Amino acid sequence: MRKRLHPEGVVTFVVDRNINYTNVCINRCRFCAYYRGPDSPEAFVLGRDELFRKIEETLEEGGTQILLQGGLHPGLDLSFYLEMLRSIKERFDINIHGFSPPEIHYIAGRANLTVGETLQSLRDAGLDSIPGGGAEILSDRVRQVLSPRKIRSAEWLEVMEEAHRLGMRTTATMMFGSVEGPEDIVEHLDALRGLQDRTGGFTAFIPWSFQPKNTELGETVQDRPLGAGGAEYLRIVAVSRLYLDNFPNIQASWVTQGIKMAQVALRFGANDFGSTMIEENVVRAAGVSYRASRRGIVDAIRSAGFKPAQRDTHYNIIRRL
Amino acid sequence: MLGRIEQKVLRGGRLTPEEALALFETDDIHLLGRLADTAAERRSRGRAYFVQNRHINHTNLCLNRCRFCAFSRSKGERGAFELSTEEVLERLEGSPEGLSELHMVGGLHPEWPFEHYLELLRAVKERFPRLGIKAFTAVEVDHFSRISGLSLRETLARLKESGLDLMPGGGAEIFSEGVRKRLCPEKITAERWLEVHRTAHELGIRTNATMLYGHIESYADRVDHMIRLRRLQDDTGGFQAFIPLSYHPFNTEIRGGRPSGIDDLRTIAVSRLVLDNFDHIKAYWVMLGEKLTQVALLFGADDIDGTVVEEKITHAAGALTSEGLTREALIGLIRGAGKVPVERDAFYRELNLYGDRYEDRQGDGAEAPDRFRTARARQ
Numbered sequence: 001m002r003k004r005l006h007p008e009g010v011v012t013f014v015v016d017r018n019i020n021y022t023n024v025c026i027n028r029c030r031f032c033a034y035y036r037g038p039d040s041p042e043a044f045v046l047g048r049d050e051l052f053r054k055i056e057e058t059l060e061e062g063g064t065q066i067l068l069q070g071g072l073h074p075g076l077d078l079s080f081y082l083e084m085l086r087s088i089k090e091r092f093d094i095n096i097h098g099f100s101p102p103e104i105h106y107i108a109g110r111a112n113l114t115v116g117e118t119l120q121s122l123r124d125a126g127l128d129s130i131p132g133g134g135a136e137i138l139s140d141r142v143r144q145v146l147s148p149r150k151i152r153s154a155e156w157l158e159v160m161e162e163a164h165r166l167g168m169r170t171t172a173t174m175m176f177g178s179v180e181g182p183e184d185i186v187e188h189l190d191a192l193r194g195l196q197d198r199t200g201g202f203t204a205f206i207p208w209s210f211q212p213k214n215t216e217l218g219e220t221v222q223d224r225p226l227g228a229g230g231a232e233y234l235r236i237v238a239v240s241r242l243y244l245d246n247f248p249n250i251q252a253s254w255v256t257q258g259i260k261m262a263q264v265a266l267r268f269g270a271n272d273f274g275s276t277m278i279e280e281n282v283v284r285a286a287g288v289s290y291r292a293s294r295r296g297i298v299d300a301i302r303s304a305g306f307k308p309a310q311r312d313t314h315y316n317i318i319r320r321l
Numbered sequence: 322m323l324g325r326i327e328q329k330v331l332r333g334g335r336l337t338p339e340e341a342l343a344l345f346e347t348d349d350i351h352l353l354g355r356l357a358d359t360a361a362e363r364r365s366r367g368r369a370y371f372v373q374n375r376h377i378n379h380t381n382l383c384l385n386r387c388r389f390c391a392f393s394r395s396k397g398e399r400g401a402f403e404l405s406t407e408e409v410l411e412r413l414e415g416s417p418e419g420l421s422e423l424h425m426v427g428g429l430h431p432e433w434p435f436e437h438y439l440e441l442l443r444a445v446k447e448r449f450p451r452l453g454i455k456a457f458t459a460v461e462v463d464h465f466s467r468i469s470g471l472s473l474r475e476t477l478a479r480l481k482e483s484g485l486d487l488m489p490g491g492g493a494e495i496f497s498e499g500v501r502k503r504l505c506p507e508k509i510t511a512e513r514w515l516e517v518h519r520t521a522h523e524l525g526i527r528t529n530a531t532m533l534y535g536h537i538e539s540y541a542d543r544v545d546h547m548i549r550l551r552r553l554q555d556d557t558g559g560f561q562a563f564i565p566l567s568y569h570p571f572n573t574e575i576r577g578g579r580p581s582g583i584d585d586l587r588t589i590a591v592s593r594l595v596l597d598n599f600d601h602i603k604a605y606w607v608m609l610g611e612k613l614t615q616v617a618l619l620f621g622a623d624d625i626d627g628t629v630v631e632e633k634i635t636h637a638a639g640a641l642t643s644e645g646l647t648r649e650a651l652i653g654l655i656r657g658a659g660k661v662p663v664e665r666d667a668f669y670r671e672l673n674l675y676g677d678r679y680e681d682r683q684g685d686g687a688e689a690p691d692r693f694r695t696a697r698a699r700q
């Protein structure tokens with residue numbers, strides 16, 4: 001299947017930077033090691049200067065996109081987000097891949113607008129595409145345990161559907177290896193496939209596994225202290241490649257699985273290596289630290305027997321290496 | 322070719338070097354994995370082993386200073402250390418209940434006499450009589466024989482008398498002479514390495530064998546390495562496990578890529594298929610990471626080493642895996658691959674079985690014959 005869709009043995013990656021604009025979050029998901037309360041001494045909202053500096057560095061490294069995400073901060077309103085987007089677009093020519101569905105839903109709620117209206121204004125201010133975070137498992141039974149305060153499956157799907165209707169492309173993720181069963185995973189994949197049939201707006205599917213360290217949930221899932229194993233990860237990659245026949249790309253997650261596992265995933269259905277991720281605070285807070293540089297990514301793809309190519313947010317190949 | 326190899330493996334036939342090479346060169350890692358898993362299942366009946374062990378490096382001072390070694394230091398250099406016998410004992414005192422294997426290797430200390438090592442063994446054996454002592458690579462044993470002026474046989478006999486139970490497989494690197502000369506000219510030759518292990522086997526000391534791959538060697542060199550080990554094992558039956566070691570290029574003088582996860586799995590699978598006279602293939606989780614180790618259990622490995630309290634050598638070279646895993650984590654890791662976790666001691670005696678599958682499988686066949694004993698009886 002992978003070969004049918006990507007016959008040349010090309011494996012793509014994007015050069016980008018993950019910028020977290022705040023770590024304050026009211027959701028307090030049980031698997032998240034990243035969030036802080038608004039009064040915590042470690043709470044932050046990223047200042048403009050630093051934001052711009054990070055974007056400059058990204059461009060210097062040949063980056064084409066930033067992944068702009070944050071927690072659900074009770075003190076920020078729609079105008080904060082719009083101004084942030086405008087200020088970036090005024091200064092830089094870079095793709096803004098930002099705000100996962102929970103953030104958009106939250107911003108909309110606080111502004112008293114519909115999701116569609118909110119997306120429209122974010123798009124007009126410069127938002128290009130939306131990352132598929134916050135999907136976790138699209139089964140409300142599981143969400144109730146993992147992240148009771150987070151938006152439900154239907155709401156997550158609604159945000160994506162609206163975005164696709166406005167012509168924005170998005171990715172979709174899945175976080176497995178916590179409390180779900182195989183039937184929940186199938187429910188998740190099925191919901192994505194159904195929406196993709198209607199809109200065609202998803203560019204890629206990115207499964208990654210729950211990282212138990214430093215999280216509330218990690219302390220309760222004792223029988224699997226390491227989280228999901230490598231065998232399970234490969235199975236999920238393979239199953240999703242087969243089931244999501246209308247998704248053009250499956251992304252291997254070296255950030256959560258390590259470079260070596262991501263390489264193996266390329267033989268189990270994945271065709272994209274994700275991003276060079278100059279920064280990845282959320283995962284790092286959970287104690288995984290796999291280092292890689294752009295050179296490292298290129299070498300990793302090559303030594304796995306594939307041809308590396310840098311792509312943009314929309315999976316267009318910019319240059320072959 | 323692959324079809325023929327497949328038939329042969331299913332019949333339980335022995336692979337030729339050409340066939341081994343074809344397995345290295347195939348892109349079809351799924352077929353390779355399936356074959357290796359079949360071969361592993363046949364002998365281990367779904368079991369995968371771990372051990373509660375402890376690694377101690379008694380010193381990192383080393384006369385050799387191999388160019389790919391990030392661990393060794395010269396005297397007086399920053400980070401150099403040497404543990405006295407007392408200090409080794411103290412570390413062991415602090416170990417958890419249930420520790421059954423000590424893995425102790427070190428550099429070639431510029432001053433310690435042979436007697437120092439014998440004393441160390443005696444002291445450990447006396448204080449911890451039930452602990453299996455697996456210590457000193459062939460490189461160290463060769464060094465002992467030179468500093469003591471004793472023959473190899475005599476050196477090993479003394480070590481055994483003083484409490485040495487097993488020898489680890491380190492220092493084998495890659496046997497192929499050309500590569501060895503470029504990779505580690507400082508080290509004993511392949512012939513010498515094999516001679517040390519042969520002699521140990523003759524004295525009743527079981528050993529492991531390693532192979533360091535992913536640097537400048539070719540697939541043909543890997544095959545050559547495995548075939549030489551297979552030949553020695555045919556003669557003595559003294560090897561317990563084969564451990565392929567994935568090269569870590571950080572902090573060392575020889576750079577270059579690092580083997581891909583696919584290459585790691587391939588090497589494990591081919592070794593399971595080629596080394597038909599080895600009981601165990603070990604996927605060393607400290608090197609591979611926990612996730613890939615689990616996958617390796619589906620590619621022919623049946624041992625994942627152990628709880629490993631201390632591992633200076635790999636970490637000095639920048640491996641990013643955690644330093645020690647709990648027993649629960651190891652059990653979970655093995656279960657996740659669908660294998661039955663078995664806690665073993667240093668001699669692969671089974672201490673604890675976790676899981677119901679084992680009961681189902683016990684009837685599958687008699688215990689594997691003890692090749693070592695049979696071979697020794699023949700002599």
Ligand code: SF4
Binds near residue numbers: 150
């Ligand atoms: S996962 Fe996202 S929504 Fe949940 S607590 Fe963390 S930052 Fe907030």
Ligand code: SF4
Binds near residue numbers: 390391392428
């Ligand atoms: S590899 Fe062994 S022999 Fe070589 S320098 Fe390191 S410790 Fe010494």
